[in-house]
Amino acid sequence: MxxxxxxxxxFAKMLExxxxxxxxxxxxxxxxxxxxEVGHISHELIEEVARRCKVTPLQVDEVVGYxxxxxxxxxxxxxxxxxxxxxxxxxxxxxxxxxxxxxxxxGNKETTPDGQFSLEEVECIGACSWAPAIQMNYDxxxxxxxxxxxxxxxxxxxxx
Amino acid sequence: MSDIxxxxxxxxxxxxxxxxxxxxxxxxxxxxxSFCYYDGLQSVAACRMCLVEIEKTPKLQVACTTPVAExxxxxxxxPTVREARKGTIEFxxxxxxxxxxxxxxxxxxxxxxxxxxxxxxxxxxxxxxLHVDEQQWSPVVFxxxxxCILCYRCVxxxxxxxxxxxxxxxxxxAHAEIAPNHFDHLECDECGMCxxxxxxxxxxxxxxxxxxxxxEMHHVGTICTHCSNGCKTTLGVRNNQIIRGNNRDQSGIxxxxxxxxxxxxxxFVHSPERLQSPMLRKNGALEPVSWAxxxxxxxxxxxxxxxxxxKFAVIGSNHxxxxxxxxxxxxxxxxxGTASIDHHRTGDVPTLLDALSGKTGALATTDDLxxxxxxLVIGSDLSQQHPFLAFxxxxxxxxHNAHIYTVTAGPVREQKQAVxxxxxxxxxxxxxxxxxxxxxxxxxxxxIVFGDAIKGDGVHKLVAFGDSLGIPxxxxxxxxxxxxxxxxxxGLSPRLGPGYRPVSEPGLAYDEILAAADLDVFWxxxxxxxxxxxxxxxxxxxxxxxxxxxxxxxxxxxVFPAASAYEKNGTVTNVCGxxxxxxxxxxxxxxxxxxxxxxxxxxxxxxxxxxxxHDKVFDEIRTSxxxxxxPLPIVASGGAAQTTPVNGHVPASSRPDLIQxxxxxxxxxxxxxxxxxxxxSVLEAPGGLYSGERP
Numbered sequence: 123m124x125x126x127x128x129x130x131x132x133f134a135k136m137l138e139x140x141x142x143x144x145x146x147x148x149x150x151x152x153x154x155x156x157x158x159e160v161g162h163i164s165h166e167l168i169e170e171v172a173r174r175c176k177v178t179p180l181q182v183d184e185v186v187g188y189x190x191x192x193x194x195x196x197x198x199x200x201x202x203x204x205x206x207x208x209x210x211x212x213x214x215x216x217x218x219x220x221x222x223x224x225x226x227x228x229g230n231k232e233t234t235p236d237g238q239f240s241l242e243e244v245e246c247i248g249a250c251s252w253a254p255a256i257q258m259n260y261d262x263x264x265x266x267x268x269x270x271x272x273x274x275x276x277x278x279x280x281x282x
Numbered sequence: 283m284s285d286i287x288x289x290x291x292x293x294x295x296x297x298x299x300x301x302x303x304x305x306x307x308x309x310x311x312x313x314x315x316s317f318c319y320y321d322g323l324q325s326v327a328a329c330r331m332c333l334v335e336i337e338k339t340p341k342l343q344v345a346c347t348t349p350v351a352e353x354x355x356x357x358x359x360x361p362t363v364r365e366a367r368k369g370t371i372e373f374x375x376x377x378x379x380x381x382x383x384x385x386x387x388x389x390x391x392x393x394x395x396x397x398x399x400x401x402x403x404x405x406x407x408x409x410x411x412l413h414v415d416e417q418q419w420s421p422v423v424f425x426x427x428x429x430c431i432l433c434y435r436c437v438x439x440x441x442x443x444x445x446x447x448x449x450x451x452x453x454x455x456a457h458a459e460i461a462p463n464h465f466d467h468l469e470c471d472e473c474g475m476c477x478x479x480x481x482x483x484x485x486x487x488x489x490x491x492x493x494x495x496x497x498e499m500h501h502v503g504t505i506c507t508h509c510s511n512g513c514k515t516t517l518g519v520r521n522n523q524i525i526r527g528n529n530r531d532q533s534g535i536x537x538x539x540x541x542x543x544x545x546x547x548x549x550f551v552h553s554p555e556r557l558q559s560p561m562l563r564k565n566g567a568l569e570p571v572s573w574a575x576x577x578x579x580x581x582x583x584x585x586x587x588x589x590x591x592x593k594f595a596v597i598g599s600n601h602x603x604x605x606x607x608x609x610x611x612x613x614x615x616x617x618x619g620t621a622s623i624d625h626h627r628t629g630d631v632p633t634l635l636d637a638l639s640g641k642t643g644a645l646a647t648t649d650d651l652x653x654x655x656x657x658l659v660i661g662s663d664l665s666q667q668h669p670f671l672a673f674x675x676x677x678x679x680x681x682h683n684a685h686i687y688t689v690t691a692g693p694v695r696e697q698k699q700a701v702x703x704x705x706x707x708x709x710x711x712x713x714x715x716x717x718x719x720x721x722x723x724x725x726x727x728x729x730i731v732f733g734d735a736i737k738g739d740g741v742h743k744l745v746a747f748g749d750s751l752g753i754p755x756x757x758x759x760x761x762x763x764x765x766x767x768x769x770x771x772x773g774l775s776p777r778l779g780p781g782y783r784p785v786s787e788p789g790l791a792y793d794e795i796l797a798a799a800d801l802d803v804f805w806x807x808x809x810x811x812x813x814x815x816x817x818x819x820x821x822x823x824x825x826x827x828x829x830x831x832x833x834x835x836x837x838x839x840x841v842f843p844a845a846s847a848y849e850k851n852g853t854v855t856n857v858c859g860x861x862x863x864x865x866x867x868x869x870x871x872x873x874x875x876x877x878x879x880x881x882x883x884x885x886x887x888x889x890x891x892x893x894x895x896h897d898k899v900f901d902e903i904r905t906s907x908x909x910x911x912x913p914l915p916i917v918a919s920g921g922a923a924q925t926t927p928v929n930g931h932v933p934a935s936s937r938p939d940l941i942q943x944x945x946x947x948x949x950x951x952x953x954x955x956x957x958x959x960x961x962x963s964v965l966e967a968p969g970g971l972y973s974g975e976r977p
Contacts, residue, residue: 165465180450180463187452 123170129159133174145175149185153192162196190244198233198240200278202226203257206243209250214267218254219243221268225275238282239275288354297350304332304345307358314358315367315396317374317481318433319346322677323442326434329374331396333366334358342366364400371401377412377456378482379428387483389496390530393431412456419468421963422488422546423477427459430484436460436476443539445665445676445695446470460484471669471948472964474545478528478538489546489960490526494518499525502867503533503920505854507601507764507847508543508951510628511536511648511670512856512922515544517848517867524548524848524867535648535860535922541669542961543951548848550957551870555830557843558872568831568841573874573882580840581886583823584618584803592802594620595795598774599808599876600628600763601954603852603864605899606876607765607772608780608907609891610807613880615779617889618803621789625774626809627941629761629857630737632770632782636932637745638757646729646756647858647924652678654756656685656725658718660744661711661735662760663971665695666947668857671731671758672696685725689714691735692972711735712743723751731758738938761857762944763952764847768855771907771925777934781908784933792940807876808844810834810953827876832953843873850875852896853917860922861912945971 124130133152140147152171157163163186172179186192204210204219223229226239233240249255252264256271263274285296290307297306302325304314317329325347333342337355342363345356357363374393382388414427432451437460441447448463448470462468477485499518506515506527514534518526527545532538550556560576561568571579587594596614598607614623638644651657651674664672672695678684679699688696688703689711697703702721706714711732722728728751736744741759748755761767773780776789790798796811801819807827811817812834817824826838835841847854852864852875874882881894892902903910912923944952949967951958961967 178447178450178463179465180448180452180461183452183461183465184450187458188454 123166125159129155146177149175149182157192162193199238200258202239202241203244205247205255207246210254213253215254218266218268218271222271225272286350286352288350290356291358301350302346303334303348303350303356306350312358314345315400316346317392317431318435320435323438329431329433330370331367333363335360335363367400368402371397372405374431375405376407377428385483386486386491391483392481414459419462420472422472422474422960423468424486424488424491425460426484429482430460431482432458433481435479436485439475439479442680444471444473444475445698449476469965472542472966478530493525494520502865504848504865504867505862506544508547508954510761510763510766510857511668512860512862513540513544513670515540519867522868524551533920536670539670539673541948546960547951547958549960550954551846551848553957555957556870557829557841559843561841563839576840576842577882577886580825580883585887587802588618593800594618594803595622595790595801596805597809597811598623598625598769600626600766600769601847602765602808602876603854604768604772604903605852605896607769607774608903609877609880609894609899611773612891613884616891617884621776621785621787622795623774623789624776624792624795625769628766628943629734629759630741630936630938630941631759631761631767632778632932632936633738633741634757634759635782637742639931644756645859646758647860648674650729650756651675654727654729656728658687658728658730659696660689660715660732662733663694666971668760669948687718693974708735712740715747725753727754729756731760733760734941734943737941738936758858762946765854767857767859771855780906782932791937806834812837827879830957842879845873845875853900855925859925861917861925862922863917863920947971
């Protein structure tokens, strides 16, 4: 499996940045960056990362299963992550999540049939001061209300 | 460092520094319950069952990772501890299906026992249980995730114990489950260690599952008949059928260890191809006949050939007991009057004993491989050919940080632990060993384990090398089969009698027997020499004791159906010279042990060469075979006693050209392996030597 030249360069540098014999340390960052490029973590990707980091595919799979930000199923083009942890919960995060689910017509960890959106209820994303907060791919949106969310989704739909 | 004093449940306890509380308690007979703690494997403190109260510590502590400290006061039965155990069991049972009535483990399950002893009678959880369907990972390993309590024992034994690392844990929290190395299946040694070590019924065996309740079997501790390591395997037998093999009681030299052969490859016993009636050649074809007819046909022929001074030859077995081998050579030498007796030699034991003349304590035991500070392996893929010896060496490295050296013709698993590995070219082993001289000299002691690459003169050179190091050196000469060593010791040899006594008039050796055109009678006991060779003598009357119609049996004039090692009593000697007892677990209709067959033939011939019960013959061996005067109570009680080496020169060349390992892998076992369905059913079979690590 090969990646874009930029990513390949990044991986090459990554593998050199750990002490000798510690290539397994690169498993998590390699998975994260590769997921961004490939879209999700496939069997093929797991085997490739294992080969590059000199661990067994099962050891990579253990990591993938442990971290909720690594996805084995393909995500939507926009991955909507609604925080329902304490601060957001108090400020209506739970209702926001229910609303998002209704608007998009999908449940937690599901993807719309057209593959444009996926939804996930996530733990704290570190934006407590601006609760309730959501994250769309890597973009943060603060003080989100149901109306604001609908607008955001509408805009994105139109762009696509 | 002096012992540490502590108090456990009011009892004063002395323990060595570093002892874990759980073990200190065990010393004084206090059991602290635990699931994940397992002697010899790393502690993970995953199950929380061993929580105890330690004075001056605010919270309960896990006894499996807490080392003893001076003045420590531990309570293992306080109300708080009892409450905690109840809670832990309640948590462990949250998603457990409680399907004990149909679970293989029911009746011998640690979770059942703990719940019975420490658990609460009821659960407060009313939520729906998580269910995951059962998975089959290989023909011998099944996994039922809901029963799993995530103690990590299987993961650790596969990684640390076996060095295979085929199991892991995926997902997290309540969804965490054990996973095999190839997404939906296993590629590993298929040893089943994970199944035996599982405290619950999560990992089950393909051979055993849903066959029986454990209390319906009787358990027979005997010795595995496949390789030369001599592992104790406990056969679970019901209605004259072996249903499982394991060693959960950790008795015997091998502790909990067994490979796929010891655990699963007993099924050849029940093969439909098993011979259950004597066969006699009539009008050119082998036909089943009665024992009486077959015995009299053989006895008549033998008497007739003996009377006219005809030529006899015998090839004995690497699988039969010491008693049978002893009795066979006695029969050949005394009743038939021939010295032409041999067996398939797989290691040069006679030359090693010769080279060690005058030394005592120079033969290593299996225990030495676990305890000695340095091990040198020459010319063997130990993990494939001698899995228990490899297990001992791995454990030695893990527990004692032993220095391991390998000199092999290809990649082997032991290299992972080795301080130095040399890839050698076959034939150059000794030169490469020489290059390790300075490093080996610096070791306090050494065990040298060598395969058939070193034989004849090479053995003398190797021992000279060992002597020149100036440190105590012990040796293991690797041989292949369950009683290869015994066959050699009992004198299945044309030049050497029992105990390596010289023979005044040597007979024909293995190759000479097969090449002799004028052979009148050729008797083969439990061997298959005609698989690769032809028998030159066309007129030879061939008698074969066999379990199956092998290539050799097909050429026979009379075939006696032989009992397997699992169907007879007696002793066998393993690769390290340790004598252990075989115990009959069952009988297969129509077969007889080789000892009885030989006895009956000699009786039919009207020749008395002594009583043919195994204990009488063993008595004779103990008094007449050098080195076998071993303590009877040890062997009789199922222990292993090492034979003492001959302390004088072995007066004959060992014919190094005849010494050839059969190069069996973990998944082959000579002729026996062909009739074990399980052994050949796994994905990895037949495997190969020196193929290194599997992906």
